[in-house]
Amino acid sequence: MSTERVATRQRETRLLNPWHALERWQTDIRGILSARVLESQLGFRKTWYLGALTLGAFTIQISTGLLLMLYYHPSIPQGYADMKDLEFVISSGTLLRSLHRWSAHAMVFLVFVHMAKAFYRAAYRPPKELNWVLGVCLLLLTLLLSYTGYLLPWDQLSYWGTTVGANIMSSIPWFGPKLRFYMLGGHTVNANALLRFYVLHTMILPLSMLTLVSVHLWRLHKDGGMYEVDEEGRPLLHAKDARASGEEGIALGKEKTLSYSDLLFREVTAIEALAVVLLTIALIWKAPLEQLANPMHTPNPAKAPWYFTGLQELLHYFPPFVAGIILPGMIVSGLIFIPFLPIFDNVKTYQAIEWFRGKRARWTTGAVLILVMSVLLVRQHAWDAVAPFWIVVLLTSFAAGYRVGPINGFRKWLREKPVSFWIMTLFLMEAVVLTAVGTLFRGPGWSWVWPWRG
Amino acid sequence: MTAQTTLGRVIKFLAGSPARRFASISVVLAIVASIAPTKDLFSEWRYYQRQYKQLIRHRPDGARLQKNFQGGIQQIWIPERHVTDRCSTCHVALQENSLADQRKQPFRPHPPMPHTLNEFGCVICHNGQGAATTVTEAHYSTKEWEQPILPTRYLEASCGQCHMEPLEGTPQLNLGRRLLARYGCAHCHAITQPDGSRIMPVDEPPSLEHIGEKTSREWIFSWLKNPQVYAVSSTMPNFRFSDQEATDIANFLVSQSDASVNSTAPAPASFALPPAEQAAVDGPGVYGMLFCASCHATQNSKGALLGGELAPEITRVGSKVKVDWLRRWLKAPQGYDPKTRMPRYRFDDKQIAMLTAYLLTKKDEDLLANVHLDPSDRQSVERGKKLATDYGCAACHRINGIAPPEGFAPDLSRIGSKPLFQVGFLRGMPETLPDYISGKIRDPRAFGPALKMPRFTLDDSQVEALTTALLAQTDRAVTMPPELVRSVPLAKYHPGGDTGRLMEDLRCQSCHSINGNGGEMAPDLTREGSAVQRGWLLDFMKNPDTLRPALIRRMPKFNLSDEEIHKLSDYMLNAYQAPGFDSEALDLRSLDAGAAARGRELFYTKYACQACHIADYKKDKGYVGPALADVGDRLTPVWMYKWLKDPNAVAPGTVMPNPRLADKEAKDLTAFLVTLRAKKKGGAK
């Protein structure tokens, strides 16, 4: 047998045996999953598996969404009738719809927490600053996905939620109404809007999401997995990355090849747990479906979906220009630019309290805070929006007041926080407080009510 | 080893390693994911279908029922009417009449109804959620579907979504719609019916522009405090004014009152009123002869109302009106209120004096006995004007200085679809729309002391009828295909020319309908010219006498001059002719004596007409139809012949049955009727 024939034979064998291909794939998949993940990063406590859970929720969304697409017509009133068919006729239709709805809420929530967690773990620092920006984009995409999907059932809840959301958008000065017009395909929420939202929700946004998520994961892989700091807050970089970025880093000696089964198992387990929880919720609580949308009957209050009620609450207090563009713009740009503004974030130099000790800085900050708070309180009566300011002021005073007592424990921990920490904390608290107030405590005419009175 | 530690060990083992955790959570996931399909097997509708199968198994007609039974989800789907009703999934026997003895739902057959199931489905009439396949969702009000099943006592509301015309099967709805118009609901509330027409008020509240001429502040005060004390049948609601408020409004109304045409006209001839005692004795005769009671009711000693409802009740009119006003009013009502429905009688002075004196004896001394008002002042008048404006008095009454408000009260055109979240229920009341509407009608101010809507004097069945009529005003009614909506055309006919003016003066259309416009109390005059003979018409107008002895409401005597009578008669005989009632329709020569004899036989024997009609006052007693003793003088032969052939074609809706007479029989009967002349009338009452 000539060598040539042997080689051909071997090629054939390799070609004919699917296991060989699978083995090759397996090797490649091993490569995709970071081989350099530290063992210490595997545990639940480090990441809470938030990224994986978010991905899991997204997977559930895609699978349930595809099934729902089999039944749904984006037209009026057939869309609504399809919802009723799902509920009453189609086997497990209610479950499908509920799962999709609850998992959408879960995804918004998880993305939000994922971002907060990443922030507090300083995961936005180089070399992952662009991945952080990508993450902010993914947050916005998630909100958009959820918002566009909200309209599709075409019931009172979705119709008026969308209308309110669109009105928030049109309150942006100059180009707001135009933007609203393009988004809805008209001046009101109607059949055009439904079709647009449908296409956005089932095609454009999920595909963008998939693309961005892939990039997000790819960069995560390339940038060396999770972000770690040493005791002094300096980033722990892998030797290779340290060399590449030219920054001062500690070459990690405990680098370790990781069997992908370890991470994959844990994360898939977490995703399955999420699925169990969501399934249980969906089995117990049906996704709400109100009456057929009726443009003649405005519910009072007409509320946006819960993740926008914070904005709606702001709009209640501030003129549209402020609430519709300045504040959201500040928040989004703040999130995007955090990694690029060392003044807020150099751990060594800009520990907030140290910075705050400077007389000028103190007076300026103090004056700005007092001004903001009094405007909020006296002019707008927005005491719910003021509450987080108070908490931040109290905490910083507690941390900074060096005459009050020994500096240790929690106080010491607080003192070491950079300015960005305080800004982010303030923002997160505002988001939580405003959203909670807007969702739970607002009744007819956007007046204050107690949720247990409903 | 206790169970707890065993469980602990098991959990410890299962969660022992990532692989085991993965395995156990996968098992849990598989279990949870399989619950949903299992749930489907235990759905409510499957339960009811199993029950039904058990029910019919032991019945004698079981085999047939079993054959008709189709399992699985059933639906009536009518896309063009937006109907997807799955009610028949559980109500499986809707069309099985042999199950009529079944008293338990959901297996009763549907009782006879005017439409078929496949025409409209269920929800268009019964409300509820047709698409649902669970009991709660289908029948009750939830956040997801607010319109619960319509209680059967309001079911007629559903008919009213398409049918604007009064139907035989919907007495409650018809009553409700009449009440909406009669109680003047539509003065304040706009109520547009599904056919686009608006409910128009028919109560015609009096003008208050000259109220000071008519009555006193004290009477206005007492009236405002409680209108039903003065007149039990009054449709004026009780606004529950305080004494101060009632005084203020009374002061304002008197102060805004200006002079009517009547008061500026020359004073009526001076004549003395007969003394009260004489009026009490002779008055009733004049009152009765003039047939005032055809329109005006009075309460008798037992409290029962006698008389018509076209005009105000006058039981206590003597406590209300001023003498001078009454005299001028009886002389020329239109001089006080140009829009009144009261005809201008040609009373002579003596009649006016007697009538005035008699009406003044109709007094209730207690009515104003305790009313003592402070003198009117500027502030009070100002306050009164503000109150009159706030409470929308001008929505119903004409008042100087206050324009009728537009859209004073909420539009009720879609009240039947009002979303429940827009409704403020009272504590403890059932949270349904019918309960809200009826509660609101019953006692509007219970829903908030600041509300302006007054309380009407209505009994329970009237409230239920009104609620039914309002529940018919739904969104669905508006979206019905136009070919389904049966509307009633609105006629606006008014006679023209000099005679038309005379007929307006006599307010003929207050009682008579002509070309679809006018009252319902007296016969329709649209074809009167074809029906009656000239001689009879002239006599009748000179001295009206009822054709139907059973009626207490009669045509009043207007004291018309001969010239007026001729004018009216000629006009009616010429203008109110029906097509086809001409000399070609009937050959008068065929009405000979032989025919009359045969007709007489038919009248008394074959058709027993005397059961309802009187041809001879000596023999016959029939009271249902008009007396025919002088019909030969009254009606034209052509009319009689055509009428006998098909009464419904001549006067739609008449009670007279159509005996489907052969031509010859009809001619014979006509010949007989033509022989019935007044001179034969003997022994009349």
Added chain:
Amino acid sequence: MKRRLMFPVFLVFAFSGCGEHAPVSVLLTPKAYGTQIVEQSGGKQAGGVGARLPEPVVVQVNGADGNSVAGALVVFSGDGVIFTPTRVLTDENGQVSATVQLGSIHGSYPFIAQTPKQGGGIADVELRGIALGYQEKVGKQVSDKYCRMCHDPESTTERVSNFENLAQPAPHVFSDGTVLNSISDADLYKIIADGGPAVGKSPQTPAYRNTLASSEIKSVIAYMRAIADPPYPPQTAK
């Protein structure tokens, strides 16, 4: 959400005093006892399905001496019937009146009024409400317009009956089950449609075939059957 709206209204009520609220219902105890309970009025009325009967039902409790008893307890009960009130004491005339709301299925609703007797035992009287369905309601309307003038001997000021004016044989009152129950639906239809002579009866009943629709004639029969007293046996309906 609706309740929130009512909060201010509730406050007004709360501050206007609680005196208006009815006391918690107390079980009535009879102050006197009768031996017999008789119907005064309203015991055989017809009304729409699910609707209140037009007149209240009035019953009277009598003692052994035949005189009425005041303060005796009367309890109404019946399947699918709602009484207001259900338990009540007789007034000074020994009478009680209750409004009656029938169930939502058409047909006859028997109910009873009971009173406890001195020393145990119960006296009761059987009454009946008739719920008219759509067909029967149409029948009632048709019959009121076309038939009642002769078939109902009662006159009012507004409506004088023609009953007395007719020759013998006199018309049958529609609720007269003793006669009408024995006539089949088909025969009744024939009488109404083609007049009395069609079945060999008096020509005083004219033929309505050309005036009334067949469905209307059937409705009249259904109405007759519904109000029949004694009740029309439903078993023989087929």
